[in-house]
Amino acid sequence: MQKNKAARLLKSPSPANSLTQVLGQSERVKDIVEECADGLSSVNAGIKRELQDGEISPGIETALEESETIEGKVQDASKALSLVNLALTEEVQERTILQERLAAAEKQSDEALYASLHDPLTGLPNRVLFNDRLEHGLAHAKRNGISLVVMFLDLDDFKRINDTHGHEVGDIVLTTIAGRIKQASRDEDTVCRHGGDEFLCLLAEIRNERDITAIADKIIAMVNVPCDIQVRDITLSLVIQPSIGIAIFPADGTTADALIANADKAMYQAKRNKSGYALFGNLAVSPD
Ligand SMILES: Nc1nc2c(ncn2[C@@H]2O[C@H](COP(=O)(O)OP(=O)(O)OP(=O)(O)O)[C@@H](O)[C@H]2O)c(=O)[nH]1
CATH class of the missing domain: 3.30.70.270 (Reverse transcriptase/Diguanylate cyclase domain)
Structure with a gap:
């Protein structure tokens, strides 16, 4: 069910150029992966306790090993997603700074154009x-x-x-x-x-x-x-x-x-x- 939720989130329509929206989606996917890692961890801990208390069946031991391997992979994926999100956050900040600079340059250019066509004292066209x-x-x-x-x-x-x-x-x-x-x-x-x-x-x-x-x-x-x-x-x-x-x-x-x-x-x-x-x-x- 978690996998379906993650896929739905990634597929949900979003403007391709909105890095902030992509970051938001990625943050939500990371939360889901983290939730999966925590869930797997507590399931694995429960199985381990059961195994310690009861008879050890080789099938369950193998399943536990596999499950622990998956748990490790999910945890790694969660860490990798954290790094991706950090990089995205920095990218959003850089883009914001660039957009601000672009807006300031456009304003400056508009002002220069206006100044080149108007009289500074009266504001009338020159x-x-x-x-x-x-x-x-x-x-x-x-x-x-x-x-x-x-x-x-x-x-x-x-x-x-x-x-x-x-x-x-x-x-x-x-x-x-x-x-x-x-x-x-x-x-x-x-x-x-x-x-x-x-x-x-x-x-x-x-x-x-x-x-x-x-x-x-x-x-x-x-x-x-x-x-x-x-x-x-x-x-x-x-x-x-x-x-x-x-x-x-x-x-x-x-x-x-x-x-x-x-x-x-x-x-x-x-x-x-x-x-x-x-x-x-x-x-x-x-x-x-
Ligand atoms: N305060 C001010 N004065 C200006 C400016 N630009 C030009 N002047 C002055 O405007 C005056 C224009 O005078 P003229 O047009 O030569 O002569 P006038 O006294 O208007 O006389 P007539 O044109 O013959 O009626 C000059 O004294 C300029 O120094 C400005 O931006 N501000």
Whole structure:
């Protein structure tokens, strides 16, 4: 009956790759073998006592010898199983350490990838990720004959914030503004920190110019809300004005570089005219 139980345990379905489950099964088999060894030992001791008390029959003596040999083998098997289980335990520990190291390396690699694609101050996508999204967006727009918009946003007179209140306050302002631009855009759009006090927005699947200017107005209104920043015992209320240049695919450029460059030109126009935003398509064409 014990033999059947052991066979059942070994055959019971278990994921082949689960070393811990295999170890558990092996531990249970070892317990059964140990139980058999103990059972055999007490049976053999009983037979020996009977033989000492009564007449010695040669058949029983031979059976006892055989039984004692089996008892020895079962005990050896139990010891061998203990060693196997010890080795399995060490293997499980090693595998656990390796899995932990692998998980840590994967986490590190994910963090490195994230860092390579995001701006550390604001957490926004950086230029690399923006360009990748823009290239994909352009391919999609070309395939489907739809438009796409690049906005170039620069904060007006931002240097004054740093010069007057210090770089730390400037950092808080940049982070606050970054959050607001993100909030003003849709989930499918990409807002990126281009560098310094410059941001880029990629607006996908825009239907008409009115939608574009509505988004620009929304961004300007949200950026314009005073940034209240606590510095020691005083609260600064800083008002920031952005200038936004807008380039639309395909009219204002058909490549990522052209769209960004033309949105940048339009931004300078908006800054010069203090108009908030300017569309590249509405700029006066220069003679050169
Ligand atoms: N606090 C902070 N300042 C930064 C960071 N990166 C760039 N800057 C500063 O941002 C300012 C950008 O100034 P500019 O864009 O040249 O000029 P501006 O004062 O905004 O003037 P206009 O662009 O002409 O309106 C500079 O003073 C930079 O030192 C940053 O990560 N943190």
